[in-house]
Amino acid sequence: MTAIDQNAAEFIAEAQEIIETFSRTLLELEAQARGSGPEPDLINAAFRAIHSLKGLAGLFGAAAIGGLAHSLENTLDSLRLGKLDLSRPVLDVLFEAIEVFGRLLAPQGEEGGGEVDTEPVLLRLRQLGEREAESAGPQDSLEWVGENILSVLTEYEEHRLRENIKAGRNLFRVHAKFDIMQIDVGLEQLKEKMKGYGEVITYLPSADGSSDDAIELDILLGSKGSLGEINAALANPDVTVHRLTPAGEAPSAPAPAAGRPAAPPAAPKPAPPVMSEGTSRRPEQQPRTAGSTPSRTVVISTEEPDAASAVSSEASLRSLSQTVRVDLRRLDVLMNLVGELGLVQANLGGVLDGLRQLDHSADVSRELQVQIRDMHRKLALLQQGILDVRMVPIGQVFDKLARVVRKLSRDLDKEIRLIISGAETVLDKLIVEELSDPLMHMIRNCIDHGIEPAPERVALGKLPGGRIELRAFQKGNRVVIEVEDDGRGMDWTRIRDVAVRRNLISGDDAASLTPGEAVNLIFQPGFSTRDAATELSGRGVGMDIVKTNIARLSGMIDVTTDLGRGTTFSITLPVTLAIIQALVIQSAGHTFCIPLNSVLESIMVETREIGTIEGHEVITLRGRTLPLLQLSRLFGLKPLNKNYRDPNRLYVVVVGLAQHRVGLVVDELLGQQDVVIKPLGSAVRNVPGIAGATELGANRTVLLLDVGRLVDEGVRQSDAAFTIGGGHVR
Amino acid sequence: MSGEREDLWQALLRSGEAVVTDEDYEHGYKREVRQDLQQYVTFRVSGEVYGLAIHEIEEISKVFQTTHVPRTADFLLGIGNVRGRIMPVIDLSRRLRLRPVERGRAARVLIVHYNEEPYGLVVDEVMDVIRIPPEAMEDKPGGLTGARAEYIRALGRNDGELVIILQLPALLDAKDFVKLAATEEGRP
Numbered sequence: 035m036t037a038i039d040q041n042a043a044e045f046i047a048e049a050q051e052i053i054e055t056f057s058r059t060l061l062e063l064e065a066q067a068r069g070s071g072p073e074p075d076l077i078n079a080a081f082r083a084i085h086s087l088k089g090l091a092g093l094f095g096a097a098a099i100g101g102l103a104h105s106l107e108n109t110l111d112s113l114r115l116g117k118l119d120l121s122r123p124v125l126d127v128l129f130e131a132i133e134v135f136g137r138l139l140a141p142q143g144e145e146g147g148g149e150v151d152t153e154p155v156l157l158r159l160r161q162l163g164e165r166e167a168e169s170a171g172p173q174d175s176l177e178w179v180g181e182n183i184l185s186v187l188t189e190y191e192e193h194r195l196r197e198n199i200k201a202g203r204n205l206f207r208v209h210a211k212f213d214i215m216q217i218d219v220g221l222e223q224l225k226e227k228m229k230g231y232g233e234v235i236t237y238l239p240s241a242d243g244s245s246d247d248a249i250e251l252d253i254l255l256g257s258k259g260s261l262g263e264i265n266a267a268l269a270n271p272d273v274t275v276h277r278l279t280p281a282g283e284a285p286s287a288p289a290p291a292a293g294r295p296a297a298p299p300a301a302p303k304p305a306p307p308v309m310s311e312g313t314s315r316r317p318e319q320q321p322r323t324a325g326s327t328p329s330r331t332v333v334i335s336t337e338e339p340d341a342a343s344a345v346s347s348e349a350s351l352r353s354l355s356q357t358v359r360v361d362l363r364r365l366d367v368l369m370n371l372v373g374e375l376g377l378v379q380a381n382l383g384g385v386l387d388g389l390r391q392l393d394h395s396a397d398v399s400r401e402l403q404v405q406i407r408d409m410h411r412k413l414a415l416l417q418q419g420i421l422d423v424r425m426v427p428i429g430q431v432f433d434k435l436a437r438v439v440r441k442l443s444r445d446l447d448k449e450i451r452l453i454i455s456g457a458e459t460v461l462d463k464l465i466v467e468e469l470s471d472p473l474m475h476m477i478r479n480c481i482d483h484g485i486e487p488a489p490e491r492v493a494l495g496k497l498p499g500g501r502i503e504l505r506a507f508q509k510g511n512r513v514v515i516e517v518e519d520d521g522r523g524m525d526w527t528r529i530r531d532v533a534v535r536r537n538l539i540s541g542d543d544a545a546s547l548t549p550g551e552a553v554n555l556i557f558q559p560g561f562s563t564r565d566a567a568t569e570l571s572g573r574g575v576g577m578d579i580v581k582t583n584i585a586r587l588s589g590m591i592d593v594t595t596d597l598g599r600g601t602t603f604s605i606t607l608p609v610t611l612a613i614i615q616a617l618v619i620q621s622a623g624h625t626f627c628i629p630l631n632s633v634l635e636s637i638m639v640e641t642r643e644i645g646t647i648e649g650h651e652v653i654t655l656r657g658r659t660l661p662l663l664q665l666s667r668l669f670g671l672k673p674l675n676k677n678y679r680d681p682n683r684l685y686v687v688v689v690g691l692a693q694h695r696v697g698l699v700v701d702e703l704l705g706q707q708d709v710v711i712k713p714l715g716s717a718v719r720n721v722p723g724i725a726g727a728t729e730l731g732a733n734r735t736v737l738l739l740d741v742g743r744l745v746d747e748g749v750r751q752s753d754a755a756f757t758i759g760g761g762h763v764r
Numbered sequence: 765m766s767g768e769r770e771d772l773w774q775a776l777l778r779s780g781e782a783v784v785t786d787e788d789y790e791h792g793y794k795r796e797v798r799q800d801l802q803q804y805v806t807f808r809v810s811g812e813v814y815g816l817a818i819h820e821i822e823e824i825s826k827v828f829q830t831t832h833v834p835r836t837a838d839f840l841l842g843i844g845n846v847r848g849r850i851m852p853v854i855d856l857s858r859r860l861r862l863r864p865v866e867r868g869r870a871a872r873v874l875i876v877h878y879n880e881e882p883y884g885l886v887v888d889e890v891m892d893v894i895r896i897p898p899e900a901m902e903d904k905p906g907g908l909t910g911a912r913a914e915y916i917r918a919l920g921r922n923d924g925e926l927v928i929i930l931q932l933p934a935l936l937d938a939k940d941f942v943k944l945a946a947t948e949e950g951r952p
Contacts, residue, residue: 715881718836737833
């Protein structure tokens with residue numbers, strides 16, 4: 035990677051991160067706009083995000099992004115100054131801007147890359163500005179607050195002051211004295227206390243009484259509470275509270291210094307702390323990164339030291355002081371090294387055994403054993419540590435989906451409530467990235483096909499607005515993601531008939547389909563129930579892509595549907611792909627690994643249980659027909675002559691990927707092991723059925739089976755016989 | 765003896781150990797050798813003498829264990845693992861469709877680099893490092909046709925002895941590795 039590429043990648047990653055933050059803030063604001071009204075802190079957070087983006091774009095010479103950010107910044111400034119209401123049309127334009135940013139940041143040459151016309155959105159932003167000019171009305175006089183205070187308020191502070199008065203809040207001037215060494219801690223504590231009672235409008239440095247070792251501040255607080263309540267809440271000998279009333283200036287108030295120049299040099303700058311409160315309440319959101327960043331980057335964050343420093347780090351462009359961006363490939367290198375260290379350790383164990391043979395070295399070998407055990411523990415921790423670094427919350431994708439839901443529900447005029455749970459569930463960064471497309475397709479299907487139009491819903495006795503639930507949770511060493519809607523569900527007879535009409539299955543096959551098998555036909559390439567492709571879905575590629583993508587992540591997808599009640603898709607995924615648990619097996623004297631996350635069970639089968647359907651071996655497992663694949667035959671391996679085990683019994687490893695299940699017949703089950711996957715070189719990469727290689731101690735290289743491919747082959751082999759699987763379309 | 769001998773290589777070869785080690789790389793040893801593109805490592809495969817440009821060879825190792833990969837061509841012995849790096853290991857005599865001879869203790873694996881990936885080539889014996897002046901090189905004779913011709917880059921003369929210089933990209937062409945219709949093989 036050249037330096038320029040590196041810079042561009044950094045820029046894109048950081049810009050996307052900012053836009054994600056902005057988008058999340060907007061979604062939150064939208065929810066608040068419908069409810070209690072937008073919080074000023076959140077509008078500030080949005081403003082700050084775009085401001086940072088503008089600075090960043092300027093730094094990297096990204097003119098189009100900078101220009102759009104500049105216009106947005108103006109609009110957001112009007113919002114926070116109350117010149118513009120956060121209405122639906124305004125939100126629409128803001129969301130549109132996010133989409134345009136996305137296109138601007140897309141890599142050249144890809145879809146959506148290249149020339150992006152920002153003019154339409156800029157025009158709409160300008161129109162918002164014009165509307166704002168009309169809405170500006172006459173303002174009440176604020177003289178009673180005191181000229182010396184008013185004269186130092188910024189436009190924003192003045193706006194907040196008016197808002198507080200409009201809301202009928204009392205105005206207090208809180209005079210506080212801090213030890214110069216502890217002002218940061220003291221001020222933070224005071225701020226925290228006051229926040230419970232109202233809004234801090236501004237901080238004014240106070241000149242009188244300042245001694246060398248103390249700093250005094252006047253804080254303007256808007257609160258619904260009474261003087262007594264505030265006094266009690268802030269109980270502190272160094273704090274005095276005065277109430278300001280329109281009747282006249284508070285008589286007892288010592289007049290603050292006429293202007294800021296009189297402030298003691300160590301006093302904090304008044305404006306920034308107020309602006310930064312929004313973030314201090316949500317520090318947990320900061321480590322998140324943009325969803326599918328093209329630059330494959332993980333953001334690593336240590337614990338937030340405290341709210342105060344989190345605030346300052348987000349507000350500045352230098353930013354993210356606790357965070358390091360690391361290319362995922364570098365982590366892969368580390369991961370590999372750790373895996374190799376594990377092997378070194380295993381070899382040391384061998385040396386130890388050798389040493390034990392010599393009786394005179396008992397002390398040495400005991401010491402060596404202790405050291406090896408210690409190393410083993412540390413290695414395990416190191417491995418876990420590196421794995422943790424790769425983990426990011428699935429919420430990144432959910433945030434993006436929330437935006438999709440919003441857009442689609444507007445486009446299709448269907449009201450949708452999206453309920454998200456488990457956004458904090460962590461998954462490998464690579465998996466999270468790969469998930470966004472499949473989930474997007476599924477959500478589209480839910481809204482387009484699943485959720486009925488409002489009148490139809492009402493007629494069915496449902497709520498007019500549709501409900502989509504996105505859930506993520508950990509289940510053992512896998513993560514389950516569910517997408518549930520309360521729409522019309524799927525009619526299996528209709529799916530079956532469509533599949534016949536589209537020649538995905540023959541009429542004879544269709545007659546013997548069970549409802550469950552029929553529903554699974556939606557995962558077939560080319561399946562679509564709509565005759566004309568809508569803009570959203572209906573091109574018959576959706577669920578096929580979903581299945582392929584999920585299978586590529588060693589995941590499985592299941593669907594359950596209840597006609598008239600709704601549909602639930604359930605995706606089961608491994609937590610990471612870097613280190614996987616594998617089942618080690620043997621076939622015809624060769625050792626192979628099978629990813630454990632695609633192994634459903636291992637069973638022993640008596641040869642007499644094996645039947646054949648049109649020459650293909652099958653067994654019946656709990657009422658389901660399971661096609662058998664002889665691994666040695668599949669791979670053309672010569673079976674060993676000596677048969678040391680019972681010829682009437684076979685080991686069968688039941689593997690399943692997506693909705694297919696196949697039994698692999700193997701000779702031996704050797705056990706489970708954590709393995710680090712290594713890619714095969716380009717010469718061997720395309721061998722069907724082999725996914726990679728790994729090491730199993732003593733420098734032994736073992737192949738990892740590509741279960742998806744083998745299952746496909748198994749299904750193809752036996753398609754004519756019985757299956758509803760992929761055979762007919764190939 | 766027109767071929768100029770390289771003392772260091774000789775010494776290393778005589779010791780029978782890996783000729784180039786990681787340490788050598790670090791001390792810039794390899795770069796020094798690489799600068800002269802007219803040096804060739806010669807080796808014997810099924811009785812014939814072949815050569816590869818020295819910069820194409822990264823390391824010479826003793827024969828190591830390989831893991832058989834199903835559904836691949838017969839010249840692929842399998843994949844091997846050298847210090848954590850996985851590489852395909854090729855039986856050069858089968859690749860060149862020569863009559864295989866029993867490999868003895870002198871057999872070595874030439875670890876070569878192609879398209880930034882390592883490959884192992886098993887040869888019967890590593891012989892020498894020679895320097896062939898450009899005028900002693902000849903194009904492969906037009907009369908030499910057949911399947912093997914594509915693997916030959918040129919012919920060199922060293923002490924009047926013929927050295928066949930191999931064409932690495934042709935030898936390592938990825939499309940030859942996977943056995944076609946592998947799924948149908950092995951069916952009873």
